[in-house]
Amino acid sequence: MTVKVSLPYDKEYVTQFSQGLQEPEWMQAFRLHALEKSASLDMPKPDKTNVSNWNFSDFKHDVSGETIASLTDLPEEIQNFLDHEKEQQNLVIQRNHTVAYGELDPKLKEQGVVFTDMKTAVREHSNLIKEYYMTDAVHVDEHRLTALHAALMNGGVFLYVPKNVEVEEPLQAIFWQEDPEASLINHVLVVAEENSSVTYVENYISHNKEEKTSANNITEVFAKAGSKVSFGAVDNFEAGTTVYTNRRGVADRDAVIEWALGQMNEGDTISENITHLIGDNSHSDAKTVAIGRGSQKQNFTANITHFGKASEGYILQHGVMKDKSSAIFNGIGKIEHGATKSNAEQESRVLMLSKDARGDANPILLIDEDDVTAGHAASVGRVDPVQMYYLMSRGISQLEAERLIIHGFLAPVVKQLPVEAVKQQLTRVIERKVY
Amino acid sequence: MAGSTLEIKDLHVEIEGQQILKGVNLTITGGEFHAVMGPNGTGKSTLASAVMGHPKYEVTQGEILLDGKDVLEMEVDERAQAGLFLAMQYPSEISGVTNSDFLRSAINAQREEGDEISLMKFIKEMDATMDTLDMDKNMAQRYLNEGFSGGEKKRNEILQLMMVQPAIAILDEIDSGLDIDALKVVAKGINQMRNDSFGCLMITHYQRLLNYITPDKVHVMMQGRVVKSGGPELAQRLEEEGYDWIKQELGIEDETIGQQA
Numbered sequence: 001m002t003v004k005v006s007l008p009y010d011k012e013y014v015t016q017f018s019q020g021l022q023e024p025e026w027m028q029a030f031r032l033h034a035l036e037k038s039a040s041l042d043m044p045k046p047d048k049t050n051v052s053n054w055n056f057s058d059f060k061h062d063v064s065g066e067t068i069a070s071l072t073d074l075p076e077e078i079q080n081f082l083d084h085e086k087e088q089q090n091l092v093i094q095r096n097h098t099v100a101y102g103e104l105d106p107k108l109k110e111q112g113v114v115f116t117d118m119k120t121a122v123r124e125h126s127n128l129i130k131e132y133y134m135t136d137a138v139h140v141d142e143h144r145l146t147a148l149h150a151a152l153m154n155g156g157v158f159l160y161v162p163k164n165v166e167v168e169e170p171l172q173a174i175f176w177q178e179d180p181e182a183s184l185i186n187h188v189l190v191v192a193e194e195n196s197s198v199t200y201v202e203n204y205i206s207h208n209k210e211e212k213t214s215a216n217n218i219t220e221v222f223a224k225a226g227s228k229v230s231f232g233a234v235d236n237f238e239a240g241t242t243v244y245t246n247r248r249g250v251a252d253r254d255a256v257i258e259w260a261l262g263q264m265n266e267g268d269t270i271s272e273n274i275t276h277l278i279g280d281n282s283h284s285d286a287k288t289v290a291i292g293r294g295s296q297k298q299n300f301t302a303n304i305t306h307f308g309k310a311s312e313g314y315i316l317q318h319g320v321m322k323d324k325s326s327a328i329f330n331g332i333g334k335i336e337h338g339a340t341k342s343n344a345e346q347e348s349r350v351l352m353l354s355k356d357a358r359g360d361a362n363p364i365l366l367i368d369e370d371d372v373t374a375g376h377a378a379s380v381g382r383v384d385p386v387q388m389y390y391l392m393s394r395g396i397s398q399l400e401a402e403r404l405i406i407h408g409f410l411a412p413v414v415k416q417l418p419v420e421a422v423k424q425q426l427t428r429v430i431e432r433k434v435y
Numbered sequence: 436m437a438g439s440t441l442e443i444k445d446l447h448v449e450i451e452g453q454q455i456l457k458g459v460n461l462t463i464t465g466g467e468f469h470a471v472m473g474p475n476g477t478g479k480s481t482l483a484s485a486v487m488g489h490p491k492y493e494v495t496q497g498e499i500l501l502d503g504k505d506v507l508e509m510e511v512d513e514r515a516q517a518g519l520f521l522a523m524q525y526p527s528e529i530s531g532v533t534n535s536d537f538l539r540s541a542i543n544a545q546r547e548e549g550d551e552i553s554l555m556k557f558i559k560e561m562d563a564t565m566d567t568l569d570m571d572k573n574m575a576q577r578y579l580n581e582g583f584s585g586g587e588k589k590r591n592e593i594l595q596l597m598m599v600q601p602a603i604a605i606l607d608e609i610d611s612g613l614d615i616d617a618l619k620v621v622a623k624g625i626n627q628m629r630n631d632s633f634g635c636l637m638i639t640h641y642q643r644l645l646n647y648i649t650p651d652k653v654h655v656m657m658q659g660r661v662v663k664s665g666g667p668e669l670a671q672r673l674e675e676e677g678y679d680w681i682k683q684e685l686g687i688e689d690e691t692i693g694q695q696a
Binding site for chain 1 (some may be wrong): 472487488510512513514515516520522523527529530531532536537541543544545578594595599638
């Protein structure tokens with residue numbers, strides 16, 4: 001089934017869509033309420049980037065993808081994401097808007113771990129979804145795109161880790177926009193109960209250089225007391241896809257949320273990554289690397305807001321800008337009143353490879369408490385000629401020296417990604433984009 | 436293999452418009468160890484940087500030839516591939532690039548395509564060389580010079596020297612910041628390099644290094660020139676008497692750059 005929709009989406013379409021998925025009533029009501037809201041809300045206004053004429057309205061909303069019987073049936077560019085040496089895959093592959101493949105270690109299932117696509121989760125884990133879905137982290141009425149997301153969500157995954165369960169193997173999701181005009185409106189929900197731990201990594205991929213569509217993806221991560229969530233992502237939509245991505249985390253007492261985001265989209269992109277450190281001693285490490293090329297426009301905001309005492313937040317943003325691309329990197333450390341002994345650190349660095357590219361690094365500290373520590377570093381510049389000299393003095397060519405420096409500059413995220421194949425895939429993407 | 440010859444002729448060098456070297460002449464041949472000594476601010480490090488091609492140094496006059504080939508016409512990487520090496524006084528820190536990846540790139544850069552060093556052979560050689568230099572094996576996986584202490588950086592420069600095996604090496608104050616034990620270890624590594632096809636120019640302002648690595652020739656720089664050359668006995672006399680006798684002999688009042696005799 002292929003349905004082309006254009007704004008305004010009507011009530012009838014959303015009702016039918018929800019019914020078609022056999023969603024519980026609350027979800028249908030939630031969608032309809034959001035749809036109504038969307039009409040009166042403004043588009044988001046990311047700092048210094050005007051998105052008013054970006055395409056968030058022209059796309060296909062409901063495109064199925066064939067299921068696959070075996071991973072070897074996947075095309076090579078998707079196989080590249082997988083660790084083939086592992087006997088047990090913990091994997092969800094979403095093809096357009098349907099699940100093509102899903103596998104989870106039975107031992108994890110026995111322990112109560114849930115890892116499934118969002119459409120199934122809404123049906124089968126309705127109470128859990130209802131409790132967390134756009135309630136505490138991201139809200140429907142933040143702007144038009146959050147409301148449209150809530151109204152039109154058509155994919156994503158749900159990951160639930162029960163109390164005291166430590167999942168050692170990484171769980172992986174691959175979101176494959178195979179149809180050049182399909183719009184992924186994915187909701188990824190991660191709930192890690194008390195003293196649990198989990199590592200999750202996701203890949204977004206499309207091949208639509210010319211055909212226009214958009215993506216509107218929201219992630220919510222809840223790390224309960226004493227839990228740890230490591231979240232890795234490589235976003236690699238082609239130039240035709242305009243992207244809004246919002247990844248948000250909420251950390252309770254002694255909880256840790258680590259983000260490692262490789263932002264490798266070819267199209268215009270707004271990315272928000274916000275973590276609320278609610279509990280005392282909570283901790284977040286938010287790393288983003290990005291490359292801009294062509295005439296791409298991007299806006300990356302990383303924000304860690306401290307509510308809990310002695311909470312620690314570290315933001316790292318590294319961007320490489322080529323051609324006529326432009327990007328804004330906002331790193332925001334916010335310490336609320338009462339979050340004593342907290343520490344907010346941030347580093348935003350932009351490497352310019354072309355004189356026509358534009359990159360802004362804006363480190364922002366907003367502090368409403370006296371008894372804290374905070375620090376920031378920001379720089380925008382070219383490859384250091386003295387570093388080049390040092391490498392070349394060992395016989396390394398100019399091209400290779402620059403390559404080493406750029407890969408090194410983007411290494412903080414590559415290094416942290418949990419699946420070797422995903423690391424290698426990100427390294428290949430970096431290689432292809434820079435040269 | 437016969438050694439290479441590095442000839443520096445009437446070398447004049449400027450940095451940001453200020454003339455530092457004012458006509459340096461030196462010839463180093465494979466098998467020879469030379470020492471360039473002199474007080475601070477006399478142009479020793481500038482000489483090293485100019486030979487390697489540091490982007491801030493501009494050669495305004497004179498020649499540098501390696502086996503007759505014009506070094507000044509070469510890019511920095513070409514100079515290295517031709518056989519030159521500089522152990523730097525302040526090596527750059529490069530985040531995200533491991534020491535071992537860097538070193539392997541450096542070795543492969545000197546080899547023909549298709550003839551790259553095998554990973555096994557590389558690891559074996561690196562381990563052995565690190566043992567010689569009494570280096571912690573973890574240093575191989577650390578990012579290049581990032582967070583290294585002064586002494587670790589110097590050892591790492593010598594590690595590269597020993598792995599790359601250049602024809603002519605310049606060591607720019609390799610002894611500064613090393614305690615006596617570290618100095619002995621570094622000297623051991625450099626002495627292992629000694630053979631007929633390896634020439635070395637050590638830049639130092641302390642005689643102390645030369646107690647462990649005996650030079651064949653010693654040169655003294657003042658005011659951006661080599662003002663005196665001799666054998667190892669010259670270093671000995673400098674150790675005992677300082678530089679004042681040379682200044683008196685040559686009528687120099689201020690040995691630093693910017694002063695004319």
